[in-house]
Amino acid sequence: SYELAQPPSVSVSAGQTASITCSGDKLGDKYVCWYQQKPGQSPVVVIYQNNKRPSGIPERFSGSNSGNTATLTISGTQAMDEADYYCQAWDSNTGVFGTGTKVTVL
Amino acid sequence: EVQLVQSGAEVKKPGESLKISCKTSGYSFTTYWIGWVRQLPGKGLEWMGIIYPGDSDTRYGPSFQGQVTISADKSISTAFLQWSSLKASDTAMYYCARRAYNYGPTGYYYYMDVWGKGTTVTVSS
Numbered sequence: 269s270y271e272l273a274q275p276p277s278v279s280v281s282a283g284q285t286a287s288i289t290c291s292g293d294k295l296g297d298k299y300v301c302w303y304q305q306k307p308g309q310s311p312v313v314v315i316y317q318n319n320k321r322p323s324g325i326p327e328r329f330s331g332s333n334s335g336n337t338a339t340l341t342i343s344g345t346q347a348m349d350e351a352d353y354y355c356q357a358w359d360s361n362t363g364v365f366g367t368g369t370k371v372t373v374l
Numbered sequence: 375e376v377q378l379v380q381s382g383a384e385v386k387k388p389g390e391s392l393k394i395s396c397k398t399s400g401y402s403f404t405t406y407w408i409g410w411v412r413q414l415p416g417k418g419l420e421w422m423g424i425i426y427p428g429d430s431d432t433r434y435g436p437s438f439q440g441q442v443t444i445s446a447d448k449s450i451s452t453a454f455l456q457w458s459s460l461k462a463s464d465t466a467m468y469y470c471a472r473r474a475y476n477y478g479p480t481g482y483y484y485y486m487d488v489w490g491k492g493t494t495v496t497v498s499s
Contacts (some may be wrong), residue, residue, distance in 0.1 A: 269436045299483035310469055310492055316485035317478055323377050356485050361433050363409060368418035
């Protein structure tokens with residue numbers, strides 16, 4: 269079955285840029301989306317179709333996808349961005365989540 | 375406003391059966407796939423499966439095939455997730471979510487755009 273790997277944790281100083289990677293075989297051939305989950309809350313999509321932001325998601329969130337790696341970038345990271353982040357791709361109409369990355373804002 | 379309202383928390387014993395629900399409103403129930411996602415305590419999101427209420431076409435993630443049943447009732451715009459015999463390892467939070475879709479340059483793209491608040495299932499003797 270298809271697998272997506274993410275680093276378990278990323279630390280970033282407030283105001284700096286955080287980059288979260290998501291790796292999978294030929295991932296660049298698929299569309300990737302990203303979810304943010306804060307403690308005790310349901311996930312929220314922050315990026316879809318590799319690099320599109322839903323309405324209401326701040327411009328500091330951006331995405332890219334090429335080769336075997338997709339990347340979620342948070343520019344000018346704020347304390348409110350501290351959360352778990354998951355990538356997702358679709359393989360044969362089955363959704364696959366990445367392993368998740370905890371972002372800590374220092 | 376699109377809403378997915380999940381049923382309340384459940385406490386069950388091993389071997390018991392369970393059916394939890396996800397009632398939708400604010401959109402055409404039969405034209406969007408609804409998915410179920412498991413989150414074990416302190417762990418990540420796991421894809422369980424998805425159903426298209428229009429014709430009940432259902433797909434399961436490899437780890438969940440044969441372990442759970444996903445269904446939908448068009449008359450009440452509600453999706454269901456059920457177990458015939460619970461195990462302690464089924465203790466988790468379960469989310470339902472609507473799958474949005476559109477056509478991009480290289481094919482369809484999908485994402486879960488609206489989520490329920492989750493149903494906590496605790497299985498303990």
